[in-house]
Protein backbone atom coordinates (compact mmCIF):
# COMPACT_ATOMS: atom_id res chain seq x y z
CA UNK A 1 0.00 0.00 0.00
CA UNK A 2 1.33 3.42 -0.91
CA UNK A 3 1.42 5.82 2.00
CA UNK A 4 0.66 9.41 1.17
CA UNK A 5 1.22 11.41 4.32
CA UNK A 6 4.35 13.38 5.10
CA UNK A 7 5.67 13.15 8.64
CA UNK A 8 5.32 16.92 9.15
CA UNK A 9 1.63 16.71 8.21
CA UNK A 10 1.06 13.83 10.59
CA UNK A 11 2.79 15.79 13.37
CA UNK A 12 0.66 18.85 12.64
CA UNK A 13 -2.58 16.86 12.69
CA UNK A 14 -1.73 15.11 15.93
CA UNK A 15 -0.59 18.18 17.88
CA UNK A 16 -3.78 19.88 16.78
CA UNK A 17 -5.62 17.36 18.96
CA UNK A 18 -3.42 17.96 22.00
CA UNK A 19 -4.18 20.17 24.96
CA UNK A 20 -2.31 19.72 28.26
CA UNK A 21 -0.34 16.67 27.17
CA UNK A 22 3.44 16.74 27.50
CA UNK A 23 5.39 15.77 24.38
CA UNK A 24 8.74 14.05 24.02
CA UNK A 25 9.98 14.21 20.41
CA UNK A 26 12.56 12.07 18.68
CA UNK A 27 16.01 13.25 17.59
CA UNK A 28 16.60 14.80 14.18
CA UNK A 29 14.02 15.94 11.67
CA UNK A 30 10.91 14.98 13.67
CA UNK A 31 11.92 17.53 16.35
CA UNK A 32 12.86 20.11 13.74
CA UNK A 33 9.53 19.66 11.98
CA UNK A 34 7.59 19.90 15.25
CA UNK A 35 9.49 23.06 16.18
CA UNK A 36 8.72 24.54 12.77
CA UNK A 37 5.00 23.76 13.00
CA UNK A 38 4.62 25.30 16.44
CA UNK A 39 7.03 25.64 19.34
CA UNK A 40 5.65 24.99 22.81
CA UNK A 41 7.14 24.74 26.29
CA UNK A 42 5.25 21.47 26.65
CA UNK A 43 7.51 19.92 24.02
CA UNK A 44 10.82 18.32 24.91
CA UNK A 45 12.92 18.12 21.75
CA UNK A 46 15.22 15.18 22.45
CA UNK A 47 18.29 16.31 20.55
CA UNK A 48 20.94 13.73 21.32
CA UNK A 49 19.92 10.28 22.40
CA UNK A 50 18.63 8.14 19.56
CA UNK A 51 16.40 5.36 20.90
CA UNK A 52 15.67 6.97 24.24
CA UNK A 53 12.57 9.08 23.57
CA UNK A 54 10.33 6.18 24.66
CA UNK A 55 12.41 5.61 27.82
CA UNK A 56 12.31 9.30 28.74
CA UNK A 57 8.55 9.32 28.13
CA UNK A 58 8.13 6.26 30.34
CA UNK A 59 10.07 7.84 33.22
CA UNK A 60 8.03 11.01 32.95
CA UNK A 61 4.71 9.17 32.74
CA UNK A 62 5.54 7.10 35.83
CA UNK A 63 6.56 10.12 37.89
CA UNK A 64 3.34 11.89 36.93
CA UNK A 65 1.34 8.80 37.94
CA UNK A 66 3.14 8.68 41.29
CA UNK A 67 2.26 12.31 41.97
CA UNK A 68 -1.30 11.83 40.79
CA UNK A 69 -1.67 8.85 43.11
CA UNK A 70 -0.85 11.05 46.09
CA UNK A 71 -3.40 13.71 45.26
CA UNK A 72 -6.06 11.55 43.66
CA UNK A 73 -6.18 13.74 40.57
CA UNK A 74 -6.18 12.76 36.91
CA UNK A 75 -2.70 12.20 35.58
CA UNK A 76 -1.51 14.40 32.77
CA UNK A 77 -0.72 12.39 29.63
CA UNK A 78 2.64 12.02 27.96
CA UNK A 79 2.85 11.69 24.17
CA UNK A 80 6.08 10.40 22.65
CA UNK A 81 6.90 10.89 18.98
CA UNK A 82 9.41 8.16 18.22
CA UNK A 83 10.82 6.77 14.98
CA UNK A 84 10.89 3.25 13.55
CA UNK A 85 14.70 3.19 13.53
CA UNK A 86 14.84 4.43 17.09
CA UNK A 87 12.27 2.04 18.51
CA UNK A 88 14.01 -0.86 16.76
CA UNK A 89 17.29 0.25 18.35
CA UNK A 90 15.76 0.19 21.86
CA UNK A 91 13.22 -2.62 21.61
CA UNK A 92 13.58 -3.41 25.32
CA UNK A 93 11.70 -0.19 25.92
CA UNK A 94 8.50 -1.77 24.53
CA UNK A 95 8.79 -4.55 27.08
CA UNK A 96 9.53 -2.18 29.96
CA UNK A 97 6.61 0.07 29.04
CA UNK A 98 4.27 -2.89 28.73
CA UNK A 99 5.42 -4.32 32.07
CA UNK A 100 5.14 -0.95 33.86
CA UNK A 101 1.75 -0.23 32.23
CA UNK A 102 1.66 3.58 32.54
CA UNK A 103 -1.97 4.41 31.81
CA UNK A 104 -1.01 7.96 30.74
CA UNK A 105 1.56 7.13 28.04
CA UNK A 106 0.96 7.27 24.29
CA UNK A 107 3.89 6.06 22.21
CA UNK A 108 3.63 7.09 18.57
CA UNK A 109 6.11 5.56 16.16
CA UNK A 110 6.45 7.69 13.05
CA UNK A 111 7.09 4.78 10.73
CA UNK A 112 8.74 5.87 7.48
CA UNK A 113 10.63 2.57 7.14
CA UNK A 114 13.95 4.38 7.19
CA UNK A 115 16.47 6.40 9.16
CA UNK A 116 14.95 9.53 7.69
CA UNK A 117 17.07 12.05 9.51
CA UNK A 118 20.35 10.63 8.27
CA UNK A 119 19.56 10.02 4.60
CA UNK A 120 16.77 7.45 4.61
CA UNK A 121 18.69 4.21 4.82
CA UNK A 122 16.16 1.34 5.17
CA UNK A 123 15.31 0.04 8.64
CA UNK A 124 14.00 -3.45 9.42
CA UNK A 125 10.56 -1.95 9.76
CA UNK A 126 10.38 -2.97 6.08
CA UNK A 127 10.46 -6.59 7.26
CA UNK A 128 9.07 -6.54 10.80
CA UNK A 129 5.64 -5.17 11.62
CA UNK A 130 5.97 -2.71 14.49
CA UNK A 131 2.33 -2.91 15.59
CA UNK A 132 2.61 -6.73 15.79
CA UNK A 133 5.69 -6.26 17.95
CA UNK A 134 3.81 -3.91 20.28
CA UNK A 135 0.90 -6.37 20.56
CA UNK A 136 3.24 -9.23 21.38
CA UNK A 137 5.06 -7.04 23.90
CA UNK A 138 1.70 -6.66 25.64
CA UNK A 139 0.49 -3.14 24.90
CA UNK A 140 -3.23 -3.09 25.79
CA UNK A 141 -4.05 -0.69 22.95
CA UNK A 142 -2.38 -0.76 19.54
CA UNK A 143 -3.57 1.55 16.78
CA UNK A 144 -2.42 1.82 13.19
CA UNK A 145 -2.96 5.03 11.24
CA UNK A 146 -2.18 5.25 7.54
CA UNK A 147 -3.68 8.36 6.04
CA UNK A 148 -6.65 9.01 8.29
CA UNK A 149 -5.49 9.87 11.78
CA UNK A 150 -8.12 9.25 14.45
CA UNK A 151 -6.01 10.44 17.33
CA UNK A 152 -8.98 10.85 19.69
CA UNK A 153 -9.00 7.06 19.91
CA UNK A 154 -5.48 7.17 21.33
CA UNK A 155 -6.39 9.91 23.79
CA UNK A 156 -9.50 8.09 24.95
CA UNK A 157 -7.89 4.65 25.37
CA UNK A 158 -6.33 3.48 28.58
CA UNK A 159 -2.59 3.41 28.17
CA UNK A 160 -0.04 2.48 27.46
CA UNK A 161 -1.11 3.06 23.88
CA UNK A 162 1.10 2.21 20.91
CA UNK A 163 0.42 4.02 17.64
CA UNK A 164 2.04 2.98 14.39
CA UNK A 165 1.81 6.15 12.31
CA UNK A 166 2.72 5.28 8.74
CA UNK A 167 4.30 8.21 6.92
CA UNK A 168 6.26 8.94 3.77
CA UNK A 169 10.03 8.82 3.80
CA UNK A 170 11.68 12.21 3.44
CA UNK A 171 12.05 15.29 5.58
CA UNK A 172 10.51 18.74 5.31
CA UNK A 173 12.88 21.56 4.43
CA UNK A 174 13.05 23.06 7.92
CA UNK A 175 15.89 24.78 9.79
CA UNK A 176 17.63 23.49 12.89
CA UNK A 177 16.19 24.30 16.31
CA UNK A 178 17.73 27.53 17.55
CA UNK A 179 17.33 26.71 21.24
CA UNK A 180 20.12 25.47 23.47
CA UNK A 181 19.56 21.98 24.91
CA UNK A 182 19.71 23.47 28.43
CA UNK A 183 16.95 25.90 27.55
CA UNK A 184 14.76 23.11 26.18
CA UNK A 185 15.27 21.11 29.35
CA UNK A 186 14.85 24.07 31.72
CA UNK A 187 11.61 25.39 30.28
CA UNK A 188 10.14 21.89 30.03
CA UNK A 189 10.96 21.24 33.68
CA UNK A 190 9.45 24.61 34.62
CA UNK A 191 6.28 23.71 32.76
CA UNK A 192 6.01 20.50 34.75
CA UNK A 193 6.83 22.18 38.06
CA UNK A 194 4.53 25.15 37.49
CA UNK A 195 1.61 22.86 37.01
CA UNK A 196 2.68 20.70 39.99
CA UNK A 197 3.13 17.81 37.62
CA UNK A 198 0.04 19.14 35.96
CA UNK A 199 -2.54 16.72 37.08
CA UNK A 200 -4.99 17.76 34.47
CA UNK A 201 -7.18 15.76 32.15
Ligand SMILES: Cc1ncc(C[n+]2csc(CCOP(=O)(O)OP(=O)(O)O)c2C)c(N)n1
Pocket residue numbers: 026027028029030048049050082083084085086087110112114115116117118123
Ligand atom coordinates in the same frame (compact mmCIF):
# COMPACT_ATOMS: atom_id res chain seq x y z
C1 LIG B 1 23.34 5.91 18.91
C2 LIG B 1 23.11 6.74 17.68
N1 LIG B 1 23.21 6.17 16.46
C3 LIG B 1 22.99 6.92 15.37
C4 LIG B 1 22.68 8.25 15.48
C5 LIG B 1 22.46 9.07 14.22
N2 LIG B 1 21.03 9.25 13.95
C6 LIG B 1 20.35 10.34 14.38
S1 LIG B 1 18.75 10.33 13.91
C7 LIG B 1 18.95 8.86 13.12
C8 LIG B 1 17.80 8.23 12.37
C9 LIG B 1 16.60 7.97 13.24
O1 LIG B 1 15.68 7.20 12.49
P1 LIG B 1 14.19 7.06 12.96
O2 LIG B 1 14.12 6.79 14.41
O3 LIG B 1 13.51 6.08 12.08
O4 LIG B 1 13.61 8.53 12.76
P2 LIG B 1 13.31 9.34 11.39
O5 LIG B 1 14.44 10.29 11.24
O6 LIG B 1 13.20 8.36 10.27
O7 LIG B 1 12.00 10.02 11.65
C10 LIG B 1 20.27 8.37 13.22
C11 LIG B 1 20.77 7.13 12.62
C12 LIG B 1 22.56 8.79 16.78
N3 LIG B 1 22.19 10.07 16.97
N4 LIG B 1 22.77 8.02 17.86
Ligand SMILES: [Mg+2]
Pocket residue numbers: 083084085110111112113114115116
Ligand atom coordinates in the same frame (compact mmCIF):
# COMPACT_ATOMS: atom_id res chain seq x y z
MG1 LIG C 1 12.27 6.45 10.50
